[in-house]
Amino acid sequence: MTGLDSFLVRALLAGVGVAIAAAPLGCFVVWRRMAYFGDATAQASILGVALALAFSTSIFLGVLVVSLLMAIAVFGLSGRGYTMDTLLGVLSHCALAFGLVAASFLSGVRIDLMAYLFGDILAVGKTDLVVIWGGVCLVLFLMWWRWSALLTSTLNPDLAHAAGMDPRREQLILTVALAVVVAVAVKVIGALLIVALLIIPAATARPFSKTPEQMVLIATVIGSLSAAGGLQLAYIFDTPTGPTIVCLAAVFFALSMVGSLIRGRAMGRGTT
Secondary structure, eight states: GGGGGGGHHHHHHHHHHHHHHHHHHHHHHHHHHHHHHHHHHHHHHHHHHHHHHHTTTOOOHHHHHHHHHHHHHHHTTTTTTOHHHHHHHHHHHHHOOOOOHHTTTTTTTTOOHHHHHHOGGOOHHHHHHHHHHHHHHHHHHHHHHHHHHHHHHHHHHHHHHHHHHHHHHHHHHHHHHHHHHHHHHTTTTTTTTTTHHHHHHHHHGGOSSSHHHHHHHHHHHHHHHHHHHHHHHHHHHOOEEEEEHHHHHHHHHHHHHHHHHHHHHHHHHHHH
């Protein structure tokens, strides 16, 4: 018997893996104000679940394909007569609706939509772990490979152009990485809560970070603690695991807000 034979160990590895992949992406989502984009991609993943079940293929593959198509469609259509938020609203909700309708037509297949909407981390198997950590490694490689270009195009697109970089290409790379995270996280945290694990740790880390790299590191720690602590609390109190992880992350965010407010008042008194 190995450590991976325990469902709690597998759940912990899955949660921490998703948190590690989500941290750097979440920072870019916060910096670029792409929260709605991440939410739209996550909602579209339900269509990927339905298509994967209809064709008896991998859930990960179905979600990845639909998430990529969603991201590429928004990327290609933006700036052509429609604003970004309009495209996201139309495509994401249409994909979600078509996914739910398609799931209702699947005869002979028992579908627990709650597991895909809010995650079922305790059901993660060894094969799921391989897929999750493979996606994590891919996202981390993309972030390492394109870190300087992504950061420059995020902070100053004009400077990126002057340096020979293409900000739209960097945005496309970011959307591909986001689609991969959605695909690996749909079973862990659920389609409706993926964006919370992207945004909350990054937003929590922001007041205490002096550099972008420091913000990514702090967000990684907060996300990992949220995953591990939320899993433990869910096991103790018999609550849904995905929402419990997000609730713990929200507590960390609230504490950071209080700490930031106290520090701001202390600095204000020190200058008077």
